[in-house]
Amino acid sequence: MSASPTLALACELIRRASVTPDDAGCQTLVAGRLAPLGFRVEPMRFGDVDNLWARHGDGAPLLLLLGHTDVVPTGPLDEWSSPPFEPAIRDGYLYGRGAADMKGGVAAMVTAIERFVERRPRRRGSLALLLTSDEEGPAVDGVRRVTDVLAERGERIDWCLVGEPSSTGRLGDVVRNGRRGSLSGRIVVQGIQGHVAYPHLARNPVHDLARLLSKLADTVWDEGSEHFPPTSFQVSNVTAGAGADNVIPGQAEAAFNFRYSTRHDRGSLVAAVESAARALGIDCRIDWRHSGGPFLTEPGRLIEAVGDAVESVAGYRPELSTAGGTSDGRFIAPTGAEVVELGPVNATIHSIDERVLATDLDRLSEMYEGVIDRLLGG
Ligand SMILES: [Zn+2]
Structure with a gap:
């Protein structure tokens, strides 16, 4: 069986042992995929944190896909069923540190972008991807700093889709439209x-x-x-x-x-x-x-697009929730953007034997593509 493009990319990312704040080459790998599609790729390193800003197009509205390449430490290695930085597929699950939080989501974003741009070279607005290697750490030199740079340049974000693992029982059952x-x-x-x-x-x-x-x-x-x-x-x-x-x-x-x-x-x-x-x-x-601070995105274009995209892949509409920990969405929301989080099932994040259903990554990639289509498609 050959791995799907999303699964293959998730495996390549897991192989790079990027414990906060190390990026371990993940962003270079992603940049190498986006540059040939016409993205302007801009590494922004602050302190010991790597950030990648990649934008396709100049016009408004701007849809941003947001993620992180860093992972939390593995904990005791001998408790893992297989080495955490050697991706393994067993019983339909992809195992590895970051499989769910959130290299699986990053891989799904990249392949969704690839399919969208190849299929629709002419679109309205702009599409951007922002990755940081400091989401799980102090989050001082990550997205917070990048948003300062964007504000100085007058680059305004309209919609932000965060790939954090929001799902609880099955893929897409819960999306986050705010955080405490x-x-x-x-x-x-x-x-x-x-x-x-x-x-x-x-x-x-x-x-x-x-x-x-x-x-x-x-x-x-x-x-x-x-x-x-x-x-x-x-x-x-x-x-x-x-x-x-x-x-x-x-x-x-x-x-x-x-x-x-x-x-x-x-x-x-x-x-x-x-x-x-x-x-x-x-x-x-x-x-x-x-x-x-707390933020809330009221029902609007982004929530509607995410709900429709999930439903067309999964057959059910997601529940809106503001529960859970903080995420980098907290730095984007104050700029005035609508922010929604949609990502894999979070049952094993930060745990020993972190894993995600391998087929969920392809379905997540379809959902992301559906959101981009609905907001920026012709
Ligand atoms: Zn995360």
């Missing part, structure tokens, strides 16, 4: 160290921290909305004490994260936490890290 915001905090509570038998001479920061975390965890931040699940506060790490059971420690630390809807913003959440700490009289310092 993500705000992390690291709190250090200052107490006074002492002997547990003399608590009146000490101040226990663990007790202070516990009171604050309990209050924040019990707060109903909002009830969610038509498009967003309720805002959630979660504690991820708590540290205090040096192991001795007769010492009240001098400091206690915790890390927490908000995933929040459009009913909140960074400022309102920071203010709520700081005022809760003040109300409890807690002596603390909080460092904040904001990964991205």
Whole structure:
């Protein structure tokens, strides 16, 4: 059996061990496929991050396909059924790190573009592909930097299709039309160290921290909305004490994260936490890290095109969802573009034995081609 062009390209990408922020030659491979089709191919390297901007045509509207070539680390190699950077097909599944997140999606985008451009050399608007090698990392020198360059040049994106693995049970059952915001905090509570038998001479920061975390965890931040699940506060790490059971420690630390809807913003959440700490009289310092605000694409041309393209391949229409982690779509949405994510089934992403149904990659490529056709086709 010979592999389809999409499956063959996915295998070539998996063979390049591109753990964040290494691109390991993936973007050069893709650039070599797009340049002969008439794409203006532009590598943009910032720091140790490789980005590839490739555009076909000059006019509006501009449809952007967005993806990443980096992958997360493999975890223990001996737990994999086959080596993670040697693509293998077993029982109809393609195994390998990045098969689902998201070299499968990148391969499907490239072959969809190839078929579209070869079939319809004259089209309206422009088609672009943007790849970064820093989606799974700090995401500082990746899509965020490229959008700055595009804004300076006045290159405006109208629609952005992200290839992140959005599907849950079967291909195309869920597409994401928005994402929650993500705000992390690291709190250090200052107490006074002492002997547990003399608590009146000490101040226990663990007790202070516990009171604050309990209050924040019990707060109903909002009830969610038509498009967003309720805002959630979660504690991820708590540290205090040096192991001795007769010492009240001098400091206690915790890390927490908000995933929040459009009913909140960074400022309102920071203010709520700081005022809760003040109300409890807690002596603390909080460092904040904001990964991205929430965004939402309302039903419009892009959502309609994606829904129709999925239905014509799969026979069902996708459900719209804003659940899940953040993605690079958060850097494109603030430019005013409509952003939708459609990609493979996400059941095994970041796991040992990451895999995707091999035939899903061909069907995904057809779906992407259908979206391009509907938005830019003659
Ligand atoms: Zn991803």
